[in-house]
Amino acid sequence: MTQVSPTRSWVDSANGHADFPLQNLPLGVFSPAGQSPRSGVAIGDRIFDLQAALDAGLFDGAAGEAILAMRDGQLNAFFELGRGARVALREQLLNLLREGSPRRDEIQAQGEKLLHLAENCQMHLPAKINDYTDFYVGIEHAQNVGKLFRPDNPLLPNYKYVPIGYHGRASTVRPSGTDVRRPKGQTLPAGQTEPTFGPCARLDYELELGIWIAKGNTLGEPIAIGDAAEHIAGFCLLNDWSARDIQAWEYQPLGPFLSKSFLTSVSPWVVTAEALEPFRRAQPARPEGDPQPLPYLLDKRDQAAGAFDIELEVLLLTEAMREQKLPAHRLTLSNTQYMYWTVAQMVAHHSVNGCQLQAGDLFGSGTLSGPQSGQFGSLLEITEGGKKPIELASGEVRKFLEDGDEIILRARCSREGVVSIGFGECRGKILSAR
Amino acid sequence: MTQVSPTRSWVDSANGHADFPLQNLPLGVFSPAGQSPRSGVAIGDRIFDLQAALDAGLFDGAAGEAILAMRDGQLNAFFELGRGARVALREQLLNLLREGSPRRDEIQAQGEKLLHLAENCQMHLPAKINDYTDFYVGIEHAQNVGKLFRPDNPLLPNYKYVPIGYHGRASTVRPSGTDVRRPKGQTLPAGQTEPTFGPCARLDYELELGIWIAKGNTLGEPIAIGDAAEHIAGFCLLNDWSARDIQAWEYQPLGPFLSKSFLTSVSPWVVTAEALEPFRRAQPARPEGDPQPLPYLLDKRDQAAGAFDIELEVLLLTEAMREQKLPAHRLTLSNTQYMYWTVAQMVAHHSVNGCQLQAGDLFGSGTLSGPQSGQFGSLLEITEGGKKPIELASGEVRKFLEDGDEIILRARCSREGVVSIGFGECRGKILSAR
Structure with a gap:
């Protein structure tokens, strides 16, 4: 993969973040306070809610399919899709969260519903571990x-x-x-x-x-x-x-x-x-x-x-x-x-x-x-x-x-x-x- | 457990069977030809179909609950119920399959739907093995x-x-x-x-x-x-x-x-x-x-x-x-x-x-x-x-x-x-x- 990646995110806390700048976009399973486990992406001090973002129409194609595979609150079926699904999801995530993204206002309008404060969330194992x-x-x-x-x-x-x-x-x-x-x-x-x-x-x-x-x-x-x-x-x-x-x-x-x-x-x-x-x-x-x-x-x-x-x-x-x-x-x-x-x-x-x-x-x-x-x-x-x-x-x-x-x-x-x-x-x- | 067990079954092949007489009643998961996996009990050269038998109204109480726990074609949730569920299921099975059972005609009337010939069935792992x-x-x-x-x-x-x-x-x-x-x-x-x-x-x-x-x-x-x-x-x-x-x-x-x-x-x-x-x-x-x-x-x-x-x-x-x-x-x-x-x-x-x-x-x-x-x-x-x-x-x-x-x-x-x-x-x- 030799794409030129955007370097900054409109999520302010991501820029200069020690762990989770725009370039990382790690996947996990989390629960917002009192809610059920779902898949998300860490970006700065926030967690981007993948299920909610899909429901809001922010993903399509292979990236959308990838998120559908996470529906049971575990990443196993998504992992099984292999590299293609991960790359497709990453590309759309980069496009949504980069500085100058055309979808920024749409995402921000939904506030915490799409971008949870990580410190208010509980993290789970990302997958059911078989072995x-x-x-x-x-x-x-x-x-x-x-x-x-x-x-x-x-x-x-x-x-x-x-x-x-x-x-x-x-x-x-x-x-x-x-x-x-x-x-x-x-x-x-x-x-x-x-x-x-x-x-x-x-x-x-x-x-x-x-x-x-x-x-x-x-x-x-x-x-x-x-x-x-x-x-x-x-x-x-x-x-x-x-x-x-x-x-x-x-x-x-x-x-x-x-x-x-x-x-x-x-x-x-x-x-x-x-x-x-x-x-x-x-x-x-x-x-x-x-x-x-x-x-x-x-x-x-x-x-x-x-x-x-x-x-x-x-x-x-x-x-x-x-x-x-x-x-x-x-x-x-x-x-x-x-x-x-x-x-x-x-x-x-x-x-x-x-x-x-x-x-x-x-x-x-x-x-x-x-x-x-x-x-x-x-x-x-x-x-x-x-x-x-x-x-x-x-x-x-x-x-x-x-x-x-x-x-x-x-x-x-x-x-x-x-x-x-x-x-x-x-x-x-x-x-x-x- | 010191109950007096009946010794013979009206399923002829069970009597004198080397493995599966009425006294055994082992549990497993099987597929009749071309059908999906389900739970069953071996009796002689037959497999008694637990799901079908439950649907036919042959079980009630804790035994019925036990079979409901097998609904996904795996015995894990049934195992989790512990000894009480197994004993309840065993007692009703003994009563259904013993010589002189009042439900014999009812079961026999359904023929292969309830009592599959084991040799025509495929056996699966009885449970999802976590470790x-x-x-x-x-x-x-x-x-x-x-x-x-x-x-x-x-x-x-x-x-x-x-x-x-x-x-x-x-x-x-x-x-x-x-x-x-x-x-x-x-x-x-x-x-x-x-x-x-x-x-x-x-x-x-x-x-x-x-x-x-x-x-x-x-x-x-x-x-x-x-x-x-x-x-x-x-x-x-x-x-x-x-x-x-x-x-x-x-x-x-x-x-x-x-x-x-x-x-x-x-x-x-x-x-x-x-x-x-x-x-x-x-x-x-x-x-x-x-x-x-x-x-x-x-x-x-x-x-x-x-x-x-x-x-x-x-x-x-x-x-x-x-x-x-x-x-x-x-x-x-x-x-x-x-x-x-x-x-x-x-x-x-x-x-x-x-x-x-x-x-x-x-x-x-x-x-x-x-x-x-x-x-x-x-x-x-x-x-x-x-x-x-x-x-x-x-x-x-x-x-x-x-x-x-x-x-x-x-x-x-x-x-x-x-x-x-x-x-x-x-x-x-x-x-x-x-």
Whole structure:
């Protein structure tokens, strides 16, 4: 897509907005106060009500069809329509909301009915998630964590061949703002041979990119890597909350289970593949000696522009910091460039055995840590498993998360000569165990 | 439930039927030729059409409400109603279909409209599966396989404390009769350090009990083991098709993924908890020295009657055997008594961290092997990873499954003085890789 995009919107708050300028136009599902869930687009501090706008005659053709597919308050059927529907909707949205739009007066005349104040709305999951898969493509994280769990072989022999992933729990994915009840479970106290049962004492976050699947495939028919783009709808932030003590005891031999399934948080706005187009980049060169991807994971276009330059940030806000009105403490500043595999490679790998993907499936990238201190995407890495607590301006220290702590994920895409966009926040506050 | 059940049905084929006598009354979703999916009950060689029977005025009260909840051709909303609805439906069904039923003439007068010939119907999945979890509670299997993958520590230290499980792929669960396309994937040839890509060469079955979840729980609120029964709707057979060569290469560190997600087959009839009531038994005594379950996994009633006596069978039918009209070869004769954990313990464990279960979720038990030769629930165990091929009456040998092979799972519950019931079949035939 090489269209010349208009740069400013007549919705004032969009211009210069950190997350949602006219160039972003992310899709989501929201409820205005006391009303039922419906689809919308974030623009500045407002949400443009797609259903109401369609009813007002503001859309036609493929864009209108796209909005009709969102009628049940979920984006699944819209995702299934694929790239064409998204592009058509985006083009009409750009035309309606740009400075100088001929429809401006018509829209403004309807006031809050079409442009809700976002702060008055509740956000929902954008789609019914049929299956959620969590990958492990952050190689720096894999190395950091591998050292803690398996000092002798931090990176297993398959890592540079297989985009490692596992099935996650779909029923407990929730939108930003959902509180995190501290889970209970079995853990093995240090030096003991018998487990005890109680509240998780090593509660952690994991900074991930979320990927929303567009079109599905037929059972038994793999998606070729060159076709993967047609199956990717958009992106979000994902916090793969993790109970490290439960994980250490339960994860052999079949992988993480209850240590993750108590909650997974996502930012509610789907930043589309089209909005992220300007922030694509070539896959970083693989280190000398790393193997070439197998042919089913290799595609020239993907190598040339399959990666993203998205800055990722994690902030911590404790109860005491809120009371003392201290700013949130930055735990992580990382980037999607630390993904060893691209999203297209994940899609090709996931389906190569014939596994059926469906519209609205969610992928997590795996934790995206960088190699340096300050870039680690989990407390497990930052505190080296609790050995090096961090100090906060409030005078508190943290090895892992405590009750009342809030974790805030943010993401920002910037490039010289292009308007920056963001993802909105993914927040979650820890509640004490029941 | 200690009601005195009638023993015979006026539906002749039900009396003495191996699977579906009057005592079973399993629920499922079927399509008569060319018609849309609807709910039904298996009785002998017939399917009793619940929707049509409700329309004909044959049900009332809670049983009628139960059938109304099945209106969308899926049993999820019915499962969510819990035990009361199932029991009410069962009682009215027993009354309608027993010998001497006052409604017999009324039902027979409608002929095939109410009682379809099962062989003319297509079976579907009984419910929309939101999440599928595969457990690993067959301790003999865990030991047999552990020896092959980890000769030094076949049974890991957590096994006798944690009902080990992992999330499976819900989108690729299919009903009996669905062909199994041989998956392709990465495998590491013996003695090599670099993987190759191609069709799975070690395709296997796994004999499992499937469990359908009834009522769900609220996120963050565990299900106490004493309440687990209210959350269990019924049971089926489950074949967890496994690509052993793909599995061996991919499964570290996060567990099986593409080696399982190409297909999982289930028998289409939900054998209810009520039908299985006479076949409950006390949990087998744990071997001397085994730990007591932690308190959240311990319940007197569950210890006394939480296990099942269900005989499980696996048959193999090759292309050559079909041509030579040879009978199927029995690979496995096992029993659910080899489950180290009960279904109630699985439910309590799965939700103890607050994970939300939903009506229509599916659990697999894990492979249910016995300790003896002839009782192994997978070819991996039978042939010791391919080292000891089996010989068939057709003159063929098998290390793993070949194209054209069909695997048939069956189950049978028998007890002195009680009418036996079965599960119906779970079949799947291997197609060559694409």
